[in-house]
Amino acid sequence: VEAFTASVDFDQVLAQQDIRGSIAHAHMLAEAGVLTSNEFEAIKSGLTRIGAQIEAGQFAWSVMLEDVHMNIEHALTESIGDIGKKLHTGRSRNDQVATDLRLFVRDAIDAIAAQLTRLQTGLLDLAEREAETIMPGFTHLQVAQPITFGHHLLAWFEQSQRDYGRLMDCRARLNESPLGAAALAGTTYPIDRAMTAAELDFVQPMANSLDAVSDRDFVIEFTSTASLLMQHYSRWSEELVLWTSSAFGFINLPDRFCTGSSIMPQKKNPDVPELIRGKAGRVFGHLTGLLTLMKGQPLAYNKDNQEDKEPVFDAISTVLNSTIALADMIPEIVPNVDRMRQAAGHGCPTATDLADYLVRREVPFRDAHEVVGRLVGMALEAEVDLAELGLEDMRGVSNVIEADVFEVLTLEGSIAARAHLGGTAPARVREAVATARAAMQAR
Numbered sequence: 001v002e003a004f005t006a007s008v009d010f011d012q013v014l015a016q017q018d019i020r021g022s023i024a025h026a027h028m029l030a031e032a033g034v035l036t037s038n039e040f041e042a043i044k045s046g047l048t049r050i051g052a053q054i055e056a057g058q059f060a061w062s063v064m065l066e067d068v069h070m071n072i073e074h075a076l077t078e079s080i081g082d083i084g085k086k087l088h089t090g091r092s093r094n095d096q097v098a099t100d101l102r103l104f105v106r107d108a109i110d111a112i113a114a115q116l117t118r119l120q121t122g123l124l125d126l127a128e129r130e131a132e133t134i135m136p137g138f139t140h141l142q143v144a145q146p147i148t149f150g151h152h153l154l155a156w157f158e159q160s161q162r163d164y165g166r167l168m169d170c171r172a173r174l175n176e177s178p179l180g181a182a183a184l185a186g187t188t189y190p191i192d193r194a195m196t197a198a199e200l201d202f203v204q205p206m207a208n209s210l211d212a213v214s215d216r217d218f219v220i221e222f223t224s225t226a227s228l229l230m231q232h233y234s235r236w237s238e239e240l241v242l243w244t245s246s247a248f249g250f251i252n253l254p255d256r257f258c259t260g261s262s263i264m265p266q267k268k269n270p271d272v273p274e275l276i277r278g279k280a281g282r283v284f285g286h287l288t289g290l291l292t293l294m295k296g297q298p299l300a301y302n303k304d305n306q307e308d309k310e311p312v313f314d315a316i317s318t319v320l321n322s323t324i325a326l327a328d329m330i331p332e333i334v335p336n337v338d339r340m341r342q343a344a345g346h347g348c349p350t351a352t353d354l355a356d357y358l359v360r361r362e363v364p365f366r367d368a369h370e371v372v373g374r375l376v377g378m379a380l381e382a383e384v385d386l387a388e389l390g391l392e393d394m395r396g397v398s399n400v401i402e403a404d405v406f407e408v409l410t411l412e413g414s415i416a417a418r419a420h421l422g423g424t425a426p427a428r429v430r431e432a433v434a435t436a437r438a439a440m441q442a443r
Contacts, residue, residue, distance in 0.1 A: 069096055091180070102218060127429060216308050237277040259271045
């Protein structure tokens with residue numbers, strides 16, 4: 001049972017948050033007159049020494065002491081004597097672990113947000129650099145209309161902006177202090193919960209002691225946010241895998257993000273994107289597990305909640321490492337400009353531009369659609385692009401077509417014409433990059 005119920009093997013990662021919370025709690029007890037100033041200084045010095053030992057890998061963890069909290073408290077008492085036993089006055093492990101976990105997730109969000117910002121900077125730099133690089137835009141993975149590579153990268157950026165916003169929303173909601181709720185009903189000691197909240201950089205204490213010790217919404221919300229973020233990373237990775245394949249050949253990734261085959265020497269496998277794509281499912285699984293963990297629990301704290309830590313710790317590690325990998329890799333993507341442009345010309349991608357041309361000449365859109373369909377059929381039969389059909393052939397289908405039609409049938413013309421807000425025109429891409437940079441600086 002001792003081994004089965006112990007959590008120290010995995011919750012020891014909370015050690016620095018536990019020490020920080022304990023110092024704040026002891027400081028508050030001293031201000032409230034529950035501890036003397038000398039007792040507080042002894043506790044603070046002892047905890048600081050223990051923190052340094054843990055950081056240096058010199059701390060001996062014991063399963064017999066069950067968890068990170070009891071290991072640290074036992075070491076404190078061994079170090080400073082019975083004064084260490086006074087640290088737990090006015091609190092419970094229930095509010096202690098809730099506080100530690102909120103501090104840990106908050107620190108993790110800050111670390112992920114910093115790496116996400118670095119990733120976004122790389123996306124914007126690459127988008128600006130490739131603002132005029134033509135590539136096919138797809139629907140149903142079929143060539144649809146020409147776009148620019150920079151425009152495609154900006155779509156990734158917009159997804160990442162929503163991810164960043166969700167991370168900050170999650171951070172704001174978790175940033176309340178459970179400390180002082182004790183086991184479930186508060187304590188009889190004259191504690192100052194506002195003081196410990198402020199000392200730990202929380203906005204305020206949580207309003208209800210039952211909720212404070214039993215709430216794990218913030219763990220689920222973070223993992224939900226992480227799942228959406230990893231879903232985006234997985235979609236990007238799928239495109240990177242496709243683009244690096246010999247069938248596409250759109251981009252090259254540096255060798256350090258790929259591996260060779262164990263048997264086929266010509267292979268260069270995009271292992272980093274493939275791993276990120278795979279790891280997304282891992283985070284999704286943690287979200288499902290956490291929702292299931294909490295769905296049947298009555299108030300207040302239950303031992304089930306020990307099972308909240310490993311999923312969220314792994315989700316944090318997965319998201320952080322995936323973000324670092326993408327932030328390192330994306331600025332080093334090298335597009336194959338000629339191959340992208342060639343692919344963008346397949347399948348009559350300017351057909352919509354031709355329909356728009358006819359509409360501007362007062363052909364009803366449905367009729368224009370039918371005319372273009374016939375011209376596309378002619379082009380496919382002749383195995384040429386629309387722009388390679390002769391003017392007389394086109395006029396044989398619609399006599400409103402004039403020689404200026406070829407201006408809208410080029411890839412450059414198609415892209416340049418989409419110069420509205422959110423469009424793929426190079427000028428708009430550069431404007432969007434500038435707008436995005438300003439938004440990031442305003443955070």
